[in-house]
Amino acid sequence: MAEDLKLERKDQILAAKDLPTLPKVLDEVSRLVKDPDSSTEQIAKLIAMDQVLSAKVLKMVNSPIYGFPGRIGSIHHALVLLGFNVLRGVIVSTSVMDIMNQTMVGLWEHSVGCALASSTVARQCGLKDVEDISVAGLLHDLGKVVTSVQLPELKTGVEALVKTQDKSYLEAEKAVMGFGHDRVNAWLADHWKLPPPIKEGMSYHHKPQLARLYPEVACCVHLGDFLVRVYEYGSGGDDNVPYLEPDALKKLKLKPADLEAVLDELSEKFLDLADLSFT
Amino acid sequence: MNADSCRLQRPQRVYLLSADAGLKDALSALWGDGHLEITHFERGRGAIEVLFNELPDLLIVDHDLPDMPGLDVVNLVKSENVYRQLPVILAIREESLDQGADWCSAEVDDILILPSSAARMKVRIFLTITRASRAFDANPLSKLPGNTSIIQRIQEMIDRREDFALAYADLDYFKSFNDKYGFSRGDEVLMMSARIIVNTIRGFTGVRSFVGHVGGDDFVFILPPDKIELACQRIVENFDSIVPHFYDEEDRARGFIQSTDREGNMRTFPLMAISIAVVLNVNGRLQHYGEASQIAMTLKKKAKENPKSCYVLDKRLS
Numbered sequence: 001m002a003e004d005l006k007l008e009r010k011d012q013i014l015a016a017k018d019l020p021t022l023p024k025v026l027d028e029v030s031r032l033v034k035d036p037d038s039s040t041e042q043i044a045k046l047i048a049m050d051q052v053l054s055a056k057v058l059k060m061v062n063s064p065i066y067g068f069p070g071r072i073g074s075i076h077h078a079l080v081l082l083g084f085n086v087l088r089g090v091i092v093s094t095s096v097m098d099i100m101n102q103t104m105v106g107l108w109e110h111s112v113g114c115a116l117a118s119s120t121v122a123r124q125c126g127l128k129d130v131e132d133i134s135v136a137g138l139l140h141d142l143g144k145v146v147t148s149v150q151l152p153e154l155k156t157g158v159e160a161l162v163k164t165q166d167k168s169y170l171e172a173e174k175a176v177m178g179f180g181h182d183r184v185n186a187w188l189a190d191h192w193k194l195p196p197p198i199k200e201g202m203s204y205h206h207k208p209q210l211a212r213l214y215p216e217v218a219c220c221v222h223l224g225d226f227l228v229r230v231y232e233y234g235s236g237g238d239d240n241v242p243y244l245e246p247d248a249l250k251k252l253k254l255k256p257a258d259l260e261a262v263l264d265e266l267s268e269k270f271l272d273l274a275d276l277s278f279t
Numbered sequence: 280m281n282a283d284s285c286r287l288q289r290p291q292r293v294y295l296l297s298a299d300a301g302l303k304d305a306l307s308a309l310w311g312d313g314h315l316e317i318t319h320f321e322r323g324r325g326a327i328e329v330l331f332n333e334l335p336d337l338l339i340v341d342h343d344l345p346d347m348p349g350l351d352v353v354n355l356v357k358s359e360n361v362y363r364q365l366p367v368i369l370a371i372r373e374e375s376l377d378q379g380a381d382w383c384s385a386e387v388d389d390i391l392i393l394p395s396s397a398a399r400m401k402v403r404i405f406l407t408i409t410r411a412s413r414a415f416d417a418n419p420l421s422k423l424p425g426n427t428s429i430i431q432r433i434q435e436m437i438d439r440r441e442d443f444a445l446a447y448a449d450l451d452y453f454k455s456f457n458d459k460y461g462f463s464r465g466d467e468v469l470m471m472s473a474r475i476i477v478n479t480i481r482g483f484t485g486v487r488s489f490v491g492h493v494g495g496d497d498f499v500f501i502l503p504p505d506k507i508e509l510a511c512q513r514i515v516e517n518f519d520s521i522v523p524h525f526y527d528e529e530d531r532a533r534g535f536i537q538s539t540d541r542e543g544n545m546r547t548f549p550l551m552a553i554s555i556a557v558v559l560n561v562n563g564r565l566q567h568y569g570e571a572s573q574i575a576m577t578l579k580k581k582a583k584e585n586p587k588s589c590y591v592l593d594k595r596l597s
Binding site: 077195 | 470477479481485517520524
């Protein structure tokens with residue numbers, strides 16, 4: 001693909017202003033923000049279920065305006081540092097695009113599921129900063145959302161390819177656009193100055209063996225993505241279970257018995273999550 | 280215009296440098312009853328010495344002075360850091376605007392186009408004065424109110440015999456962090472601390488509260504006495520959970536940093552913590568701001584004995 005075409009598409013993608021979000025989450029967050037008795041934890045929990053709101057909140061707190069770019073990866077910390085007034089502003093300015101919501105519902109579930117699975121893996125491995133890993137899991141497919149909002153005509157092409165040629169969404173993206181959502185994630189993370197661990201998780205979740213700085217984050221998200229597909233929770237845009245990179249298990253030092261523990265824990269959590277429907 | 284919307288808090292001392300006597304009369308008439316105490320100079324040179332010895336609240340300089348360009352006077356004043364905060368309005372005629380003045384180097388705060396209506400002049404002057412007072416005392420890093428505003432607020436509450444809790448917060452081991460990581464990383468921590476304090480205090484809605492930044496790693500906040508303990512708890516909790524993210528990975532994992540102490544020896548220092556000393560003023564026990572800060576300093580020593588984040592309440596007055 002010609003370099004200048006790629007650059008042009010990158011610019012189009014980074015011009016993203018109106019990302020879709022789920023109206024039910026938005027309503028609930030607005031209600032909690034207005035209620036003086038609600039706690040930051042309650043609100044953080046809710047925001048953490050929506051990748052677009054999460055991305056916006058993290059983008060804002062890591063912007064140079066606040067004076068500590070690239071430091072904050074936890075939604076709860078972001079809310080403490082931003083305060084309710086700013087959060088209210090973020091919510092008000094978050095426009096909801098109904099049509100997008102319909103096509104993104106499966107992806108939303110897939111993303112929340114991946115956040116859950118990635119953090120469960122992280123906890124099983126005894127890693128620190130489980131919340132960063134959860135956020136990286138939540139945002140791992142944000143590139144798909146942003147691409148389809150900014151370049152809708154390409155999205156149609158990608159979807160057609162997935163259907164007719166049984167390609168994975170990532171392969172189809174590469175065939176149509178010349179790059180995948182993992183690359184878009186890296187652009188977005190840089191553009192929004194997200195902390196490096198989250199960026200690595202977002203941009204290397206398909207190739208965790210290539211992550212240099214925070215390989216364990218990328219491995220957790222990779223495994224999380226795989227597991228949520230295995231459980232068939234939500235949809236990542238295609239019906240394939242992605243290839244599980246053996247290196248990821250090795251890097252995380254996960255033995256089969258550990259993996260079983262993760263699977264058990266997840267099957268319970270997915271049941272809980274299925275009850276919590278926002279659509 | 281609402282008559283009260285441009286009410287000045289106190290009389291303002293204004294130096295007017297202009298050969299135009301009509302301008303002086305127009306200014307005097309704006310508020311009436313001496314709210315602008317105008318000292319009028321017809322020439323630039325004579326005014327400068329007076330100006331350097333005694334600063335007014337506002338300087339209005341005519342662009343067309345008989346002995347020197349008005350902008351030269353402005354630049355002379357503004358090139359000295361001690362005079363810089365003085366708000367300056369340049370009075371200029373419409374036709375002079377086109378004459379290629381170097382506005383980039385002219386540090387005027389506002390302009391007044393002559394001739395001007397009284398209403399417009401009044402609003403312009405009022406806004407310049409209030410803008411200057413806002414900017415003057417803000418901490419340049421956090422933009423929170425600084426010492427002058429802090430003292431003013433505390434004394435005001437003491438004078439009204441209002442019950443309040445006054446908390447002084449500062450960071451333990453901030454200096455060693457700054458020494459090791461450099462001041463720009465230090466500033467990040469100060470910004471983070473300011474945000475935590477501000478948001479925690481704002482979380483208490485429907486009460487009178489205040490947050491100020493004394494300077495460096497020293498902050499002040501005020502809340503009603505019954506809210507203060509919860510606020511301290513929340514600040515400590517949030518600070519402790521967020522501050523590790525400002526360290527490099529390996530220092531964070533170790534839980535301490537190595538840096539040089541005041542004597543130049545290599546030493547280990549724990550991760551930063553926040554210490555809060557709270558002075559309570561109930562039933563009008565405090566008379567003066569100085570008492571509050573003195574009690575706070577004693578309490579702070581106590582809080583500092585604990586290397587972890589903590590708060591100490593002034594039990595004697597509660």
